[in-house]
Amino acid sequence: HSWRSASVRSTFLDFFCGKHEHLFVPSSSIIAKKGEGSYFTNAGMNQFKPIFLNDVGDGSPMSHYRRVANSQKCVRIGGKHNDLEDVGHDLTHHTFFEMLGSWSFGDYFKREACAMALELLRDVYKIPMSALYFTYFKGDNSLQLEEDLETRDLWLSLGVHKERVLPFGMRDNFWDMGVTGPCGPCTEIHYDHHHSGNRLVPHLVNANSPQVVEIWNLVFMQYNRQLDQSLVPLLQRHVDTGLGLERLTATLQNSTSNYDTDLFTPIFDAIHKDCGTPRYQGRVGSDDLGGRDMAYRVVADHIRMLCVCLSEGILPDRVDQHGHKVRLVLYRCLQSAKVLGVNPGYISSLVDIIVDSLGGTYPELNQSCKRIKDVINSSEDHYYHTLEQGTNTFKKFLRKRKKTGPITELESGDLLSGHYGYPVPMEILTSLAQQHKLSIQIPQRGSEKQTEKQKEQVYDLSHLQSLPRTDDHYKYLYRRTGSEYEFPDLPDTSVVGI
Numbered sequence: 001h002s003w004r005s006a007s008v009r010s011t012f013l014d015f016f017c018g019k020h021e022h023l024f025v026p027s028s029s030i031i032a033k034k035g036e037g038s039y040f041t042n043a044g045m046n047q048f049k050p051i052f053l054n055d056v057g058d059g060s061p062m063s064h065y066r067r068v069a070n071s072q073k074c075v076r077i078g079g080k081h082n083d084l085e086d087v088g089h090d091l092t093h094h095t096f097f098e099m100l101g102s103w104s105f106g107d108y109f110k111r112e113a114c115a116m117a118l119e120l121l122r123d124v125y126k127i128p129m130s131a132l133y134f135t136y137f138k139g140d141n142s143l144q145l146e147e148d149l150e151t152r153d154l155w156l157s158l159g160v161h162k163e164r165v166l167p168f169g170m171r172d173n174f175w176d177m178g179v180t181g182p183c184g185p186c187t188e189i190h191y192d193h194h195h196s197g198n199r200l201v202p203h204l205v206n207a208n209s210p211q212v213v214e215i216w217n218l219v220f221m222q223y224n225r226q227l228d229q230s231l232v233p234l235l236q237r238h239v240d241t242g243l244g245l246e247r248l249t250a251t252l253q254n255s256t257s258n259y260d261t262d263l264f265t266p267i268f269d270a271i272h273k274d275c276g277t278p279r280y281q282g283r284v285g286s287d288d289l290g291g292r293d294m295a296y297r298v299v300a301d302h303i304r305m306l307c308v309c310l311s312e313g314i315l316p317d318r319v320d321q322h323g324h325k326v327r328l329v330l331y332r333c334l335q336s337a338k339v340l341g342v343n344p345g346y347i348s349s350l351v352d353i354i355v356d357s358l359g360g361t362y363p364e365l366n367q368s369c370k371r372i373k374d375v376i377n378s379s380e381d382h383y384y385h386t387l388e389q390g391t392n393t394f395k396k397f398l399r400k401r402k403k404t405g406p407i408t409e410l411e412s413g414d415l416l417s418g419h420y421g422y423p424v425p426m427e428i429l430t431s432l433a434q435q436h437k438l439s440i441q442i443p444q445r446g447s448e449k450q451t452e453k454q455k456e457q458v459y460d461l462s463h464l465q466s467l468p469r470t471d472d473h474y475k476y477l478y479r480r481t482g483s484e485y486e487f488p489d490l491p492d493t494s495v496v497g498i
């Protein structure tokens with residue numbers, strides 16, 4: 001059997017919604033709602049937060065949810081879950097990924113959840129047990145949380161070998177949605193890509209090894225974390241599971257890399273064919289001389305994220321966190337596209353591939369295909385313009401500068417705000433400094449002087465003004481500015497001065 005990503009996804013949903021009588025609930029928006037704890041939806045459970053907190057209105061369909069499953073659009077580039085700096089460097093973290101999820105809201109608990117997970121992996125996807133490890137929560141003394149021996153014993157009773165059942169602490173086996181909110185101990189399933197016979201490699205579990213990769217997290221939601229970080233028990237106990245589609249697909253396609261699956265290879269093939277770039281070879285780190293494979297991964301990852309975000313009406317502007325982040329990802333995508341020798345204007349032609357791959361599951365992509373391309377094209381023009389102006393300004397600054405050595409916070413603040421001529425955006429500034437082998441200090445976010453100046457001088461959205469605003473975009477603007485829409489100010493240094 002060869003597993004295409006689409007059948008991996010549908011098999012998951014058939015298993016839970018068919019055989020195990022879960023209700024299918026569509027993916028929620030990639031834009032998190034007020035109180036969901038992050039700007040982007042970072043897990044399947046976000047939309048169900050009111051259920052966990054017993055905060056569902058009588059008329060809401062959620063009041064009837066008992067067993068639910070879906071495939072959820074997720075983005076993890078800020079707040080509690082921020083994977084942006086790993087993307088491209090490793091083969092398992094994406095900015096955008098799909099989380100296959102199953103839930104029990106006050107219905108079944110640990111035993112059934114573990115039994116179903118095992119049944120699906122072993123009997124349906126036919127993953128050999130000798131490839132799997134199962135972790136459970138070992139407790140935490142300072143928080144007076146007990147070791148989850150119940151879960152350990154459950155795995156053993158389901159026939160898992162005891163050497164494959166391993167305890168871990170808060171970092172790996174206690175799941176939090178954000179700084180506050182629903183949380184609880186979890187049990188995770190990890191896959192050993194190099195499994196052979198009964199050879200055991202427990203030391204590679206949760207060790208950041210490309211060999212043993214976490215694929216599925218089963219969270220037992222039991223607490224609501226308060227602002228003071230204390231844990232208040234929930235009224236009911238719930239199950240919340242999340243299985244990464246890209247990682248599962250990689251294991252089923254016998255690949256150690258998510259990028260060597262049909263979710264990504266069509267993108268690489270197109271770039272190779274259309275632009276004459278040498279083929280993607282899957283090299284990482286120092287093996288990847290010139291960073292070409294890294295650039296391939298960044299482009300492929302980022303274009304997927306961009307399609308999903310733009311399809312929901314977000315624009316790469318500077319108005320708020322969503323726009324900032326989308327813009328940052330777009331700039332990084334274009335920087336990497338340059339490494340691949342891709343011509344300006346080409347990136348938007350990859351949109352069709354993404355829409356083909358994801359549009360069946362997330363129909364909003366089909367409807368906004370043309371607009372996604374328009375936004376990318378006009379932002380790209382703006383990017384190249386900014387790059388040229390920024391580079392000239394930077395050179396002028398270097399020439400006029402009396403001293404040598406690292407660029408100080410004050411100097412970079414002035415560069416960002418346009419003091420030396422054209423305002424040099426953060427992504428461009430850091431990459432120019434890198435090219436000139438100069439270390440650089442960036443001003444702290446929230447420094448009033450900088451944000452005021454940025455508002456006046458750097459918020460150049462003229463290139464986006466020519467684009468027709470669509471219903472989606474207005475809906476998005478309403479959601480983000482409407483009174484029902486506000487976010488906690490999470491510390492997030494990665495957006496400094498963009």
Ligand code: ATP
Pocket residue numbers: 076081083092093094095096097099214215216217242243244245246247
């Ligand atoms: P990791 O430890 O690998 O960063 P995680 O523990 O942060 O993963 P969870 O919050 O437990 O991940 O999410 C559930 C599942 O979603 C993971 O087991 C994994 O399969 C998938 N997943 C999480 N983050 C990413 C990502 N950035 N890209 C792709 N898949 C992801």
Ligand code: MG
Pocket residue numbers: 081083
């Ligand atoms: Mg993580």
Ligand code: MG
Pocket residue numbers: 172214
């Ligand atoms: Mg983990």
Ligand code: MG
Pocket residue numbers: 172188214217
């Ligand atoms: Mg996890």
